[in-house]
Amino acid sequence: MAMIDVQDLTYTYPATDSPALKNVSLKVEEGEFVAIIGANGAGKSTLCYTIAGFIPHFFAGTLNGKVEVAGIESQHSTLQELVLNVGLVFQNPFNQISGAKFTVYEEIAFGLENLGIPREEMIKRVDKVMALTGITDLAKRSPYALSGGQQQRVALASILVMEPKILVLDEPTSQLDPIGTREVFQVIKEMSNRGMTVVMAEHKVEWIAEFTDKVIALSRGEVLLQGPPAEVLTSPLLPQHGIGISRYTAVARRAREENLWPAALPLPVTLDDAVAGFVGGLENAH
């Protein structure tokens, strides 16, 4: 049974005319790490909200079709039931911070406290997550007196610490430094390897290619493509729909036009694939 099963979903926000999501169908298996890509306004956040149950429980509007998450049909359940299974990291980290706590440490422990997790386990989990997200040094700081990227790390940590069965992340690395971005992808990949189901809206194609199992491309609220990263991310459809591609893919495409890229090889999405292809191109020179 799929962990996330969306069938023919159409959703329209209140007081708007056209649907933000149109006839969307997708399945995510347990332990899969899936990326959602798309231009601004394509519906990435809306899909994240829907999978996390914020639509329809928090935003009104009209929802048609089926959204089943961890076996619970979201229209026929409460947000509380869903929250036990799904954690959502918001696009804007400011929306995540509870406002109830004075230090970063307390902020991250907040959710566990509410669940009544024993103190020892709580400390262990909070310390571990803070190390994974690179914020150990910020433990005693106010969650508001931080740089943008530090705040985003805190927002991410406050959800990771809950160890939800299903993790939904809306552009969680938008303000992170480059190596921090890669580390976050790595951490999330490891969690998915241990069974967590992950859906992540992202623009950073290089890391999507390197770490995810499947990519869903949205355009104007509809599913444009879904499939293995190497396939979706090299599709010539992406640029036509305002979706960025990796520099490796772009440069290899130009090289291929000049017969400098091995004819038998698909276009690369990762650095390793690009290296292999361009080394091959030189070896074939004669």
Added chain:
Amino acid sequence: MRIEIQDLHFSYPGGVEALKGVSLVVNTGEKVAIVGQNGAGKTTLVKHLNGLLLPTKGTVRIGDWDTKDYPVARLSSRVGYVFQNPDEQLFNKTVYQEVAFGPRNLGYPAEKVAELVKNAMALTELTGKENVNPYDLMPTWRKMVAMASILAMDTPIVVLDEPTTGQDAASIERIAHCVQVLHQQGKTVITITHDVDFCAENFERIIVMGGGRILLDGPAIEVLAQEEILATTYVEPPQLTRLGNRLDFPHPVRNEEEFLDMYRQLHRQRDRA
């Protein structure tokens, strides 16, 4: 208009020392990108340029003005700062009001205000959204409104704090175009970004910050090739620079043209061999 920063130190109330001695000159018309790890002090540094923050120690000069002698309202005529988080900046009820606010405040006559607003909205592709409430726009468009409201002030120095955050390919191109236009107008443009590919493709000079200090400052191609120093502040070289390094290119490349030129050259050498 020249920017001159001397031995700048800054501590936030509560004691975090965010800048630990930064000295920097940016000349009129330069196009500069600032990169560096989260918490490096990038935002703190640029907030000193229009007087939002004042040095704990050291001086910041904008042209002949020492920022400690001028209020933010005056400094705003020289330095336009687009906040990292647009929600800290926007407060008007319509996009038009928001974009017109700055030039009105600077005392421009109504006709000039209308012209400045029109140009800024065209450049950011906001034309047609004049009557929309900024809060009804998606976050990525709010950032464009924040940019337009600064561009409309027509300041000689423009500072963009992470304009590319969360933006799609088309918006990044639009932002690169804005930077180019400002540069052609002779303005000084300073941009903070984590997008090193964007940096390599659009900026000549790059400043790398880490731990409240400047670690590197120089031509993009030299700076972005210093893989080891960059890594100390959590920055990686751009994709094509990394690819070139892996292919043992004799010198670093930073965009498609440079990459392909070098690769064609290697290819010809192999052909002959």
